[in-house]
Amino acid sequence: MRAREGDLIKTENHVIFDVKGLVHPPNKIIAFPRYIPSSQGTRGNQKDLYSKIYSLSERFKFLEQNMPNLVVHDLVFDEPLCEVPIGTIKEHYKPIEKLRELRKSKKLGDLERKALQLAEALKKEAKIPWNAIGISGSVLVGLYTSKSDIDPVVYGVENCHKAYAALERLVKDGESQFKPYSREELQTLFDFRSKDTIMSFEDFVRVESRKAFQGMFDDTDYFIRFVKDWSQINEQYGDICYKNSGYAKITATIANDSEALFTPCTYRIENVKFAKAPKMEPIREIVSFRGRFCEQAKKDERVTVQGKVERVIDKRKEREYYRVILGNKPSDCMVLSLV
Numbered sequence: 001m002r003a004r005e006g007d008l009i010k011t012e013n014h015v016i017f018d019v020k021g022l023v024h025p026p027n028k029i030i031a032f033p034r035y036i037p038s039s040q041g042t043r044g045n046q047k048d049l050y051s052k053i054y055s056l057s058e059r060f061k062f063l064e065q066n067m068p069n070l071v072v073h074d075l076v077f078d079e080p081l082c083e084v085p086i087g088t089i090k091e092h093y094k095p096i097e098k099l100r101e102l103r104k105s106k107k108l109g110d111l112e113r114k115a116l117q118l119a120e121a122l123k124k125e126a127k128i129p130w131n132a133i134g135i136s137g138s139v140l141v142g143l144y145t146s147k148s149d150i151d152p153v154v155y156g157v158e159n160c161h162k163a164y165a166a167l168e169r170l171v172k173d174g175e176s177q178f179k180p181y182s183r184e185e186l187q188t189l190f191d192f193r194s195k196d197t198i199m200s201f202e203d204f205v206r207v208e209s210r211k212a213f214q215g216m217f218d219d220t221d222y223f224i225r226f227v228k229d230w231s232q233i234n235e236q237y238g239d240i241c242y243k244n245s246g247y248a249k250i251t252a253t254i255a256n257d258s259e260a261l262f263t264p265c266t267y268r269i270e271n272v273k274f275a276k277a278p279k280m281e282p283i284r285e286i287v288s289f290r291g292r293f294c295e296q297a298k299k300d301e302r303v304t305v306q307g308k309v310e311r312v313i314d315k316r317k318e319r320e321y322y323r324v325i326l327g328n329k330p331s332d333c334m335v336l337s338l339v
Contacts, residue, residue, distance in 0.1 A: 001086050003029045005227045005263050005289075006136045006153035009084065010091040013037075014048070015067070016141055017084060021264055021289050022233050025074070028083040032059045033067075035143055043143040050143050055196040056328065076237060078244045078310070079328070093141055095134025095153045102135065111220070115139050115150045118217045121177065122152065122224075126166035132159040136225065149221035160226035160261055167212040167224070179216040181209065189214075193292065196330045203335040211295050213261075225291050226261045243311040245322060249275040250283065250305050251337055257299045264289040267297060275304075283309070283322040286334065290327035293334060302337040 003009060007019040009031055017031035024030050033053060041049035053059055063071050063082055074081045102108060102116045115135045123133055137151030138144035154163040170178040181189065183205065190204045208214070213224040256268035267286040286305055288294075297303045307326040314320070326332040 001029070001089065001092060002230065003031070003092060004230070006095050006134065006225055008034065008093040008136070008141055009089045010093070010141075011084060011088045012090055013067075016050070016093075016143075017082070018136075022228065023235050023237050025076070025083060025237050027086050029086065029089070030074075030081055031084050032056070032082050033062050034059075035138075035141065036062060036066075043138070043145060052138075052143075057196070075241075077242050079242075095136045095140055096131060096155070097134070098140045099130070099133060099135045103130075109144070110146075111144045111148055111150065112139055114218055114220050115152070117177070118150055118222060119152060121170070122154075122163060122166060125170055126159070126163040128154070128159040128162055132156050133163075149223060150217060152222065152224045154224060154226050156229040157232055157262075160228075163224070164212060164226065164261055171212050171215060177218045178222075180212075181215050185216065197292065197327075197333065198330050199333045199335055203333075206336055207296050207334075213295065223291065225263050226294070228262055239314070239316050241313040241315070242323075243313065245309040245311045247307070248283075248309045248324065250324065251275065252283070252286075252303060252305065254297050254299050254301050254303060257297065260295050260297070263291050263294060265294045265296075267303075269303075281322070283324060285321075285323045286326065287323050288326040288334075293326050296334045297336060303334055304337050305334045307332040307334075 003019045004022050005019060008016055009019060009029060010016045014037050015033050016035040018034045019029055019031045021030055035050040035052055038049055038051040041051040043050040043052065053062055070082050070084060071080055072083050099119055102112055119133055119135065123130065132155050134153045136153050138148045154160050170176040171180050186205055186208055190201050215222060251273045252269035253271040254267050255270040259266035265288055268284060269286060272283050305324050307324045308328055310323050310325055312321050312323055326334055
């Protein structure tokens, strides 16, 4: 089994997990619970009701109480992770296959219809093939509600760049169904996100208002992820090891943002200055496995960043350096510096 960002999996006890990243241990998938069976749930049908859990802390709490055997301290990533044995996986949900089903279906729910319309509009404007786009999230597993958003995924470096350029055009087009978030809608998004990513509203607006991969499509929220194709992933589990080296707050200049669009996203940085934590040289990049940190900053912009510091040991290239990784704690942030 090969699973990647955007895929979902269901285990023997009917818990549905979303897959994280593109590199996984042998015979396991790094994934975190997203939809859990619950008699009090509001998703699914009377026979199979589900609740959705959001924050990383909620997910770990559920695992500790219900599936503690899945939480391991991964020696390659040097942190606690949820690793699901492939032998316990009963269903593997793939976004491209789901979109194919929607295209063939003659009976679609309202959100499924909107998801298909969004995919059709994006494919047409971007001129990408059908096998480069899929639908993830609650639509993928049939657990959406009237308030659910649309979660497309685009695959392949070239396709992703074409799709993002198309989104920028569509969002600016007054006749398009794609609309940027208003300030009021950004406030709603901020209220939701601030539960596990703390930053000021003005800092939030400054970065989020210019992201074309999120907004409203026909009055429904959408959030699009961009993922590399399998052939474009050259890292195998264990090729690179990461060692926890503390927590830091730094300011830095974005030297290269060519990997900022993808999940996981990477920003090469330079001119690093430390505000908190002992000085560690060289910190060369900022990384996040969370889509909300994609397109957070552009080349030559100055940013203030706070997050976990890791020592990167690349066995293939026989080199070591440090990176800051964002998304593990609510205090993790990346904001544009005003100076």
